[in-house]
Amino acid sequence: MKASRLSLILENGALALPETGLIAIYGAGGDDDLRALPKERCEIIQGFKPDYDALVARGFQVTVAAGGPYAVSVVKLARSKVKTRNMLAEAVAKTPGGLIIVDGMKTDGADGFYRECRKRLKVSEAFSKAHGKLFWFTAEPVFDDWAASGPIQLDDGFETVAGVFSAEKADRGSQALINALPAKLPKRLADLGAGWGYLSRHLLKREKITELHLIEADFAALECARKNVIDERAHFHWADATRFTPAQPFDGIITNPPFHTSRKADPDIGRSFITAAAGMLTPSGQMYLVANRYLPYERTLSEAFHHVEEIAGDNAYKILRATKPLRNVRPQR
Known part of the structure; x- marks a missing residue:
């Protein structure tokens, strides 16, 4: 050291x-x-x-x-x-x-x-x-x-605090992901790296979803999510998403993974989210992921899932769908 x-x-x-x-x-x-x-x-x-x-x-x-x-x-x-x-x-x-x-x-x-x-x-x-x-x-x-002057109030009643990711407005990538999701989604889902709950609140507008687990490492962000997502189907976990083990495998995962802990981009964080997600899913499970266009996640996805495709995107973002994890166990760390 x-x-x-x-x-x-x-x-x-x-x-x-x-x-x-x-x-x-x-x-x-x-x-x-x-x-x-x-x-x-x-x-x-x-x-x-x-x-x-x-x-x-x-x-x-x-x-x-x-x-x-x-x-x-x-x-x-x-x-x-x-x-x-x-x-x-x-x-x-x-x-x-x-x-x-x-x-x-x-x-x-x-x-x-x-x-x-x-x-x-x-x-x-x-x-x-x-x-x-x-x-x-x-x-x-x-x-x-x-001194802290209280929560930050955003459009649509969302509430955040200084220091959490995208505190001033909803992340464009998360907005793109919500807009690209198909009409039919698995009933038992996880929001991996849920932040202050933007994705989860939108997901729970779908009545057929029976269970949604918000997994977030930032305590302050998760506390915001508890206020932003008021729904008995929501379950909150303060946890490292790359090490989280669900009580039962999920049918689907939605994620906008972080790609830096400092000011320099680090694609390995997103790769860790992908391999962790594969270990949390059922054998027929699926994952929807949004990423900056330049982030090289496709190889990691192909190593963890049977099928990978880009379902939407633009010059800035890509929305990827991965189905049927190749191995339903968490990788060794």
Whole structure:
């Protein structure tokens, strides 16, 4: 594990932690270097299930919602600027007079956040390394305007929050998928990577669907889905879709799989969704998937299903239908 900016700054003595009190870490990843922090005092706030599970396995106390009060709060910058602002405002509120440490990559806005914080209060010199930046300050109540202002209201009564995928509007790919689905669908379905429930609400307009399982790794997104999809046929699972095992195989799967966890596209995520889906289906099961036109999923689909076809699409998206999984067991990991 490569030494993090946080470990380096604590180990070289440039920054000292208070000897007592809880330490909050907002947004730590499953494999982040946290060795310089006393594990028994740490509380990690993390709502992404794969990271949550990895941190629990490492022996950390992990929660989806901050408790406090804290003596120290470490805020790791998120991809969403609004989400980072919300986290920082909450950390300051829950760490009154305590130490706030901000750490993140330049691609996630580290330089900008450093400048913005310096306009509000006294901030340390920045420690720059590995295309990122870390700085710290004593918490003062000067970030109230960055606090979460409540849910985002979208058309058709949908509700989201800052930081979830496509928080400001329905994803174009999901809209294309809904429009391309055939009139007849299997009765027992799963929405793999369900997000805040756009696909599922539209699917449940079909009376012949008897059961729909929403499987989503982002806790905040799934909580939005619970509010957006009010239907007794809906079942909600906070889970890593690539590792989920249903109680019974599904007849069909609908999915708009993610294709990045950072700012760089990673087709392997979508490929993992495909192989996982094949393991969740009945022998005659079928999957409908939407993907950006350039993402190379066809080979993985042909290796996992007997039949694959493109049923709709345009210059930006393709809608793929795959039927009859070649093996009805989850691949080894």
